Amino acid sequence: MNETELFDLELKLLLEAVYQRYHYDFRDYALASLRRRMRHAMSRFDCPTMGALQHRLLHEPETFAQAMQYFTVQVSEMFRDPPYFRVLREHAVPVLRTYPSIKLWVAGCSTGEEVWSLAILLHEEGLLDRAIIYATDINPEALQAAESGAFALDRLAQFSRNYLAAGGTGSLSDYYSSGYGSVVFDRRLKRNIVFADHSLATDTVFSEVHLVSCRNVLIYFQRPLQDRAIGLFHEALVHRGFLGLGSKESLQFGEHAAAFEACARDQRLYRKLA
Template sequence: MTTSPDPELTALLDAVYHRYHYDFRGYAEASLRRRIGAALTHLRCPTVNDLRERVLAEPRGFSELLRFLTVQVSDLFRDPSYYRSLRERIVPYLRTYPSLKVWVAGCATGEEAYSLAIVFAEEGLLDRTLIYATDIHPESLRAAEAGVYDLERFARFSDSYRQAGGRGSLSDFYTAQYASAILDRRLKQAILFSDHSLATDVAFAEVELVSCRNVLIYFDRPLQDRAIGVLRDSVRRKGFLGLGAKETLRFSAHAEAFTELVPEDRIYQRR
């Protein structure tokens, strides 16, 4: 049994799209309701209609709302087995290319892009690799480009790095300064951070690897199919696509374009 769309929520999302050109209309409604509820409390708006009026009247109010509508949860080497599989199963293929392009779609504050850069550095591939890292949230992209994170997070990151097959010490890739960890410049130089929306934009490059993890779970089925189509168009023939642990191509309209290469870590190869 399906429920009818919430008219207030629909009006808010339409307003956001037409005024600011951010399209959340295909995001899963249950997830949106939770995030809008948190935004109502934070912005002290009694109703969704009040929030819509504020967002239309105040661009700063939209910037605040955007923090709640986008998911900015990330860690270095999150789901370590994924990175171990990339290192052990995918890197041998990638070594055969004279140059590499990688796309991290939905990069949030950059941790996944830097995780891949570290793997590629340790495997001797970083000097010939360009990593595109994209998101729709401007503040997150600025934080990602800076590459500065809370130092207290790095004990957990180091454990994940070891589980992911790290060859040395994670401390080889950052400098501690007071309460912050500043990632190495050689990692930053390999990554180009930019704005891109899987809901509205098209493929912008042909790449050997796309990593789009824990993004599709927030989309409804039509938007999932649209996004996977964009990812498919970006992956060159025999290239690779990595998804999140709770995501799959199995029921996608584009499933036939890929072979499951590492099913347990949701890594696919373009046919």
């Protein structure tokens, strides 16, 4: 057994131990990504071996809480992949308007950039007041950051460019106030957002929804967990509901590929079939 195989064996033992100790299930996450992030965690917590890291995580719950950032990927930006938001305006919004009330689910919301982007889009399309956006993640610190609606000021230039490219009808500055090197988005946008802990690996469906947006999350899952997540989305969606995935994700070859049709294939927007 070479060093990489031995490291992967220790990593799998760590993931099993974390599941048994804390009931967070990372066992079907992509090993290549976890391998890299666990090396960062070993450095961060001054652990020379995977066994030393496992010992600390199991015996020090406060260390495990800090280490959650290494198990999950917290990389996003507002209106990321602007063409995706354009096809939401073009294809999904006209259908959503036909409902008296709508529910959306942002699964794996990370630090909230996509949640606030969707809230702004719905506001501009006149739908936010009759919408509920469920924003879920397994990382408590990420959820807290998402709920705060606060972002570093130096990120706003890119956010603003994305907003305009995504079909924004005004200026992104209309929606936030700034000060002390950061910005905070308008609290009125938050009234229709529900932030909650939810694991795609272990939890079940909690509501019927009209649109699920789960972007750049499935790429960190192995196939069985990808299929489980898509199954949850299929169960949650109303008849002909919409599913949005990330630019590098696809339903092709998955267990539920036949349960959806492409609405805008290039932008990974799908609709549930009967």
